[in-house]
Amino acid sequence: MSYKKKLMAYENGLKQKQILHDFDVITYKHLNHDLQHMSDEEAVRHYKNHGVYEGRKYKNISLPSGFDVIRYKQLNSDLQHMTDEEAICHYKRCGVYEPRKYKNSCIPYDFDVNGYKNLYPDLQHMTDEEAINHYKNNGFYEGRIYSNNLKTAILFHVGNIDTFLKMYNDYMHFFNRNILIFITIHNNDYVDIVRQNIPNAIITIIENKGADIGGFLHNMKLLINHPNYNDIHNIYFIHTKTNDNWRKELLSPLLNNYIKIESELQDKKNIPIIVGSNKYCYRNNKGINRKYIKDVFDRNKNNFDVFLKNDWRDYHDQYIFENTNIDENNKNQCVELNLNSEFYKNYESDLKSLSNNEAIDHFNNCGVNEFHRINNPCYIEKFGKESYFIAGTIFMCNKDYFKIFEGINFDYEYSILERGYVLNNIPRKIHTWEYIFGLLLYCINGNVISINENGNMNDMKNKDSEFNVDIYRNCNMDLNEYTNDELLNDYNTYGIYENKIATMKQLYKQQAIINQDLMKANIAIFIKVINNSDTFNNVKSILQKIKLMTENSFADIYIGYDLNNDNYYHGLSTIYEDINSQYNIIGSFDIIDITKYNFYLGYNLQRKYDTMIQEII
Secondary structure (H helix, E strand, O other): OOHHHHHHHHHHHHHHHOOHHHOOHHHHHHHOHHHOOOOHHHHHHHHHHHHHHHOOOOOOOOOOOOOOHHHHHHHOHHHOOOOHHHHHHHHHHHHOOOOOOOOOOOOOOOOOHHHHHHHOHHHOOOOHHHHHHHHHHHHHHHOOOOOOOOOEEEEEEEOOHHHHHHHHHHOHHHHOOOOEEEEEEOOHHHHHHHHHHOOOOEEEEOOOEOHHHHHHHHHHHHHHOOOOHHHOOEEEEEEOOOOHHHHHHHHHHHHOOHHHHHHHHHHHOOOOEEEEEHHHEEEOOOOOOHHHHHHHHHHOHHHHOOOOOOOHHHHOOEEOOOOOOOOOOOOOOOOOOOOOHHHHHHHOHHHOOOOHHHHHHHHHHOHHHOOOOOOOHHHEEEOOOOOEEEOOOOEEEEHHHHHHHOOOOHHHHHHOOOEOOOOOOOOOHHHHHHHHHHHHHHHOOOEEEEEOOOOOEEEEOOHHHOOOHHHHHHHOHHHOOOOHHHHHHHHHHHHHHHOOOOOHHHHOOOOEEOOOOOOOOOEEEEEEOOOOOOOHHHHHHHHHHHHHHOOOOOEEEEEEOOOOOOOEEOOEEOOOOOHHHHHHHHHHOOOOOHHHOEEEEOOOOOOOOOEEEOOOO
C-alpha cells in the first residue's frame, strides 16, 4: 500500500474511532467470517487495531426491498413476542445472516385458485389475482387450505419443541400447503406452540414411549382411519431429531425436493417406493434385532401374507452364531478371529469414511460393546439378498407401499415399545421398526430411492449386480494400471466371459466354512485352489498328507493361489472360485473327514496357530 493510501486509511480510522457509538460487534463478526470465533471483546479490539485500517464493514443498516416486519414475526414464531422495532433490529443483527424469511413471496406449486375461492364465501367475489394475493398476505398465515384435493400426509412426531420450531422455520414451504398433518407430542404445554404454527394439524398427546416410532405407529393408525385416506398418495415420516447436522442431512434432500419427488413418483404407480437421504441409505442385510423382526412378521402374518412376494429371511446375512439371550452385560461375539479392518469399515454402512486405523480403534473402543458389529467376513455363513433402509427413520413413501400396514394392530405394537430414550446396544423393539420399514419394502418387490440435496435420485435396486470399476480394477491385479474407460472395455470384451470379479455380488461371497470351534485347531495348512488342470493323483497325495498330519490334532485349511501375492479387496478374498465347490471337491475324494476341519478362502491367517504348514502347497 502506498504512503498516501496508508495515510488516508489512518485518517479514516481516526474518524471511525470517533464514531464507535454506532459500532455493532455482532454485525462486525457476522460480516467478517474470520472473526466469528472471537469473543465480543476480542472483536472490538480487532476493529480498533486492525479492522478500521483495513476498511472492514461493521454495520448493516439497510433493510431489503419488500421487508415486512409483521410478516417477519409471523414467519418466525420465536420472534412473535418482539415489538416491531425489536424485530427490525433482530433482522439487521441476526436474521440477515441466518438467513431468516421476511416475506411470503410464493404460493404452493399445487395452488388451486378456483378451489381456494370456492372453499371460502368471503373470497368468492375476488378476481383470481386478488385471491392469490389474499393467500400470500393472509390465508397463508391463517392456515387456510386451498384445495379439496388432498394428496399428501405428514406423520410428524414432535419430541423436542425447540427442534420443531427450527424445522418449521427451515422448511415452511413444505408444511404450508394443502396437506393432512398428524402430530404427536408428549407435553400438553406444546400444543399451543404447534397450533400457532400449523393451525390445521391433527395433534395428539401421547405417552413418552417408543420415541419417534411410538408417534409414527399412532399417526399411521389415525391416517388409515381418516375420511380422506383414500385420496392420499404420498406419506412423509418425520420427527424432531435434535442433532442439527444429522437432521439437516436427513431432511433437506427430502423436503427441499418434495415437488420433484411427488411428481416423479406419479410415474411409478403400482411400485412400492420409499424415498430418503442418500447419505443415510444403508444396506439392510445385517438383520439387527432379527428376533424382534421375526416376532413382528409372525404377529402380522395374516395381514402381511396378502402382500409378501419374498421371504424376509432371504435378505439377511446368516452368521455362524446368532445374537440370542443378549442382556445389558453381553459383549460382541466377534472377538475370536482377527479384526479385519478393511472389511469392518465397508460392511458397516456408518463406518465407510473411516481409515483402517480408525476402524480398528472404533471396534476396540465401541464395536466390542455393540452386539451387532461384524468385524470379519468369516463369521458370515451366507450373504443375503440386496436391500436397503433409511437410517434415522425420516423418509417418505407412496401409497403402494403404505397399504401393507392397513391390517396392523397398532395399539398392540405401540403397547410393547420401550419407554423413554433407549440405546441400540442390545436388541430393541423400537429400533426393530427402523429396519422393518425397509425390509417390508423389498419383500413386496419395492425399492428405496435415495436422493441428495441437489435432487438427484437413484433407484437402490440390483446395485450389487452392476459393473463396478473399482472392484474390477482391484480384484484383477493385471488391470491395476488401466483407466476407467479401458477397464469397461476390457470387461465387455473379455471379463464378462472369463467370469472375472466385477460386481459386489461376486466379491461378497462366503469366505469360510466353519465346522469346528473357531479356536480348536492348532495347525494352519495351506493348499492351492483345486481346478481342472490338477491331476487326480496330485490332489489325492495332498489330502493323504493332510490326513496323516492331523490324525491326532485339529487343523484349519486355507485355500489360495499365491502365498506371496494373495489379493484382497474390502477385506475379502478376490479368488473367483467358490469355497463350497472347493469343499465339495475335497470331500468327493473321501480321504479326509471334511467336517473335522474349518476351511478359509485365501491365505490371510484369521487367527494365531502353533504350527503353519506350507510345504504341501
